[in-house]
Amino acid sequence: QVQLVESGGGLVAAGGSLMLSCAASGRAFSTYLLAWFRQAPGMEREFVGAIDKNGDYTHYTPSLKGRFTISRDNAKNTVYLQIDSLKLEDTAVYYCAASTGNIFFVDVGSYNFWGPGTQVTVSS
Numbered sequence: 798q799v800q801l802v803e804s805g806g807g808l809v810a811a812g813g814s815l816m817l818s819c820a821a822s823g824r825a826f827s828t829y830l831l832a833w834f835r836q837a838p839g840m841e842r843e844f845v846g847a848i849d850k851n852g853d854y855t856h857y858t859p860s861l862k863g864r865f866t867i868s869r870d871n872a873k874n875t876v877y878l879q880i881d882s883l884k885l886e887d888t889a890v891y892y893c894a895a896s897t898g899n900i901f902f903v904d905v906g907s908y909n910f911w912g913p914g915t916q917v918t919v920s921s
């Protein structure tokens with residue numbers, strides 16, 4: 798199995814940018830499809846986007862596409878989430894998740910492994 802740990806969260810002014818990282822250890826990193834989710838207070842966990850095992854293809858929630866960019870570096874066992882033009886509503890805990898499958902599922906239950914999350918707070 799794989800262990801995931803997110804980092805890079807913090808307090809950011811609206812309009813700013815942030816890059817989150819998710820470092821993995823354990824079983825071969827390149828065998829996992831990786832996704833980012835987020836959960837705002839009182840809300841359900843929401844799919845942000847995902848990247849395939851080789852980093853060739855990505856899929857995003859349509860409302861977030863354009864401001865969010867996912868990339869991965871298999872040599873560093875790390876997946877990234879770049880967030881631009883931050884909005885107040887981007888405030889949430891951001892999680893990375895891993896799946897052994899090959900399909901860009903958007904539901905929480907389709908991902909086998911999760912990190913503990915990193916808090917992103919956007920201020921006005």
